[in-house]
Amino acid sequence: MNSTASFRQALSDRVIVADGAMGTMLQAYDPTLDDFDGHEGCNEVLNVTRPDIVKAVHDAYFEVGVDCVETNTFGANLAALGEYDISDRVYEYSEAGARLARERADHWSTAERPRFVLGSMGPGTKLPTLGHLPYATLRDAYRDNAAGLIAGGADALIVETCQDLLQVKAAVIGAKRAVHAAGRDVPIIAQVTIETNGAMLLGSEIGAALSVIEPLGVDLIGLNCATGPAEMSEHLRYLAKHCRLPLSCMPNAGLPELTSDGAHYPLSPSDLASAHETFTREYGLSLVGGCCGTTPEHLRQVVERVRGQVPAARRPRPEAGAASLYQHVSFRQDTSYLAIGERTNANGSKAFREAMLAENWEECVDIARAQSRDGAHMLDLCVDYVGRDGVADMSELAFRFATASTLPIVLDSTEPAVLEAGLEMLGGRAVINSVNYEDGDGPGSRFQKIMKLVKEHGAAVIALTIDEEGQARTAEWKVRVAVRLIEDLTANWGMKVEDIIIDCLTFPIATGQEETRRDGIETIEAIRELKRRYPTVQTTLGLSNISFGLNPAARIVLNSVFLNECVNAGLDSAIVHASKILPMARIPDEQRQVALDMVYDRRREGYDPLQRFMELYEGVDAASMRQDRAAELLGLPLWERLKRRVVDGEKKGLEAD
Template sequence: MTYDLREALDRRVLVLDGAMGTQIHAADLELERDYLGLENCPEIINHTRPEVIRAIHESYLAAGSDAVETNTFGGSVLTLAEFGLAERCRELNAKAARIAREACEKLSTPDRPRFALGSLGPGTKLATLGQIAYAKLRGSYEEQVLGLIEGGVDGILIETCQDPLQIKAAINATLRAREALKRDVPILVSVTMEVTGTMLVGTEMGAAIALLDPYPIDLLSINCATGPREMSEHVRLLGQTCRKRIGVYPNAGLPQLVDGKPFYPLTPAELADWLMRFVDEDGLGMIGGCCGTTPEHIAAAAKALGVREPKRRKSAHQPQVTSIYSAVPLFQDNSVLFVGERSNANGSKAFREHLLGGNVDAMVQMGREQLREGSHVLDVCTAYVGRDEVADMTKVVERYRSEVALPLTIDSTETPVLAAALALCGGRSIVNSINLEDGLE
């Protein structure tokens, strides 16, 4: 039986499960027999010991979870390739999905449906840092999502996100898989804010909210890295400005090292208190736990929550563009939006000469100068007769995206150039020089 996750999210605050990895480790599995010698590859347990994974799901559902995540956090083609399992990606994800759905079917009732969410983790390579190409990352996720949807998941949860470009790859992979299989499964995204106050590549919470606003996702959440206390400021901003449904599933506090092992200090009652505060004050529609949380933590949260509708929110949304670091409102309070035009081969002789000479360092310096002089956005154009505009745009954007902390306007009339540039931009950019000379098509 398949239930409507979107309808459930609108009707009541849902409880997600807790940590999967710690529960697998607690099962005392054998490296050779159960992991097939593949240490640190829990996805293979979906094949060798499905009853162990099913029992973990059932323990969280019995504790009060409305939704459980598949054991596929590292189940993309790229991550499984590190264990020689790339060709089994679709198979292992489909198996994991069926295991989760079986557990949900067992504990669902007409009044309390349970949901299986396909987990997509961040992987081990950051696209914004050039460690993996966007198209390859998207393809890796697409194969994973195809398996999860074929296995029957009720939604896709793109979680523990550390890089905006990785999020875009995962969302677009899911959209492609949905289209291929003709199944409109909901998409949930959860970002990770480090103790530094930003995502791993430096993205602020406000920028994450702004750059994900145009995407057809059903819920935006925060998870991992810290406990609820450290997340509170980010959760507040989420509640105040995000137009999507919102959620949070923190760690059980900041980890401590006790007897050489990580220890998470937050008790079930303490976690439940924090989660109820977020529900009451910030209007969360989904709560749960991440690292260090157990069925006991989830039971405490579910008991404290009971059955209640999400609090009505009125978000203070404003149109914004972003770099990978921060957001810039399109409407300036005391000024106009200044677009720096000196990174344009058609408008700046100096930039054009640096482009022709291959001096990317000098072009980066020109971008930084415009930032210091008060530009809010940088227009980037590398069009010049007789040159490879795609290659030139790629060289510039690869540097500008991380070394010039401003949103970019991609200025080109050529679709391949726009596509190449946007595949490099983790932030929310502006596309310039669009015309209808060839008609609407």
């Protein structure tokens, strides 16, 4: 068995102990400016100029019984080496660092006790979410970093001390490309750094980090640096509860205390060992170690307490969803449907389109923020418009939305290049809208091109019930295409059923044409049957299609009634203008009944619900409906007004009341 296969086997069998701090150990040897080749403080240079020092540090950790050491390559990346103007040496220092660690691991290995090498990939000093470096440039540099580590003999790659989720994506995807090119099975570990405020440097909560990283196809997820074990406990608890993958943890030796001699780390070796003993028992950690301030003595005591233990069994309960840079949003909302805001769509929103055409980006951002206030859970971002450079528009808007919106983004385009531009700007987990079989599913099809992006970036996907024959109109046709999509995406693209959002499509029912009268029924029946067959799949609709052609006031009522029927049939989400959806209790009985008669095509002698519905709303405008509603609310006593807002799920005005 080769060492990498042995590492995988060891992870499944027992707790593995890694080493501790590297930088402080190297500095203890007091290397000279010549040792740094003139690049003072650039520890990676020592892999070439002073291999004896680097190997001595590895030996110090192996001597106390650790199972693996990290390579001296934390700064062997584009940004960190760029500070010294030697970024062209990423591969060289990576390969040299891995080779030294491999030599010492092999020296200490026995048949009964193999030792392993983790190829360290640090965060660098540039944050792509803030525009410091282009995503693709960073990704390709990480590919070189990983390629050097693999060539030098690393058993696994560890992307660590991550502070920007877009940097995590760049590093993991670059590493996966290097692994593929090398033709080797090299596990990838991703560790984020949570600050004392409970979030990553750019504000990402642990739920957002998990939502982004797990679908990228890494092998372990964990935490390292910034804090000691006490501050990591709640975040580890979250991972243990929700993460399907093995977990790792490499804390600092407590929070640093500034003294006259510099930073002092107060956590004793015994305390670190006790913390890891608790973590392995309560959270089922598979890989433990130390970060800043931890010494061979710290790790000696950790080895004594936890090495060789079987990781505690976990029963994680994942929550399928998407994420913004800041937060995870579940696809299943407890008390309502998931509202995907439709107003940041250049084809559906005149205001957004005009702002985009004028390149008034701040106005575009304001429209996005307004949807959050209106109750949207996610935003549908579509920039496709004739005569525009979609890639440029998507890059601009996705970059701005990434930090300006707390809501996850649905990237909506028919063009793979436009979707890719959005994915390369978003650190969060996006949803791709959409994939379908319009031009088939063979090589070169739009389906294949988009799914390659979905798979690499770990996105979720909205899949439309469209096949080579066109847009599915009947329930049977819709379900048949949906089943084909689900089976294809799970079997051939590795997606989980719960990350697939099926759009059963809806069409206008107010055209007066006979062939459109049953379109609402067919959609409802398709949703019901699909959810019966696949309870964990997600469903959605571009809701406003149902009412196309009616006046705005009538559209609000028909959309609201149809949405309620679809939710009762099992609909999970809808692309809507959330503030224009009315609770059923707010719609007068006759108007609601006629809308239902339209949806279910209940015509009878002398009664056509479409004709009656249009009569009911002749001369009624949406603005007057909203004004009537606002005036009615303002006329109520405060407690009654509060009650109505809560019952109706109306956020606007709730805080003030």
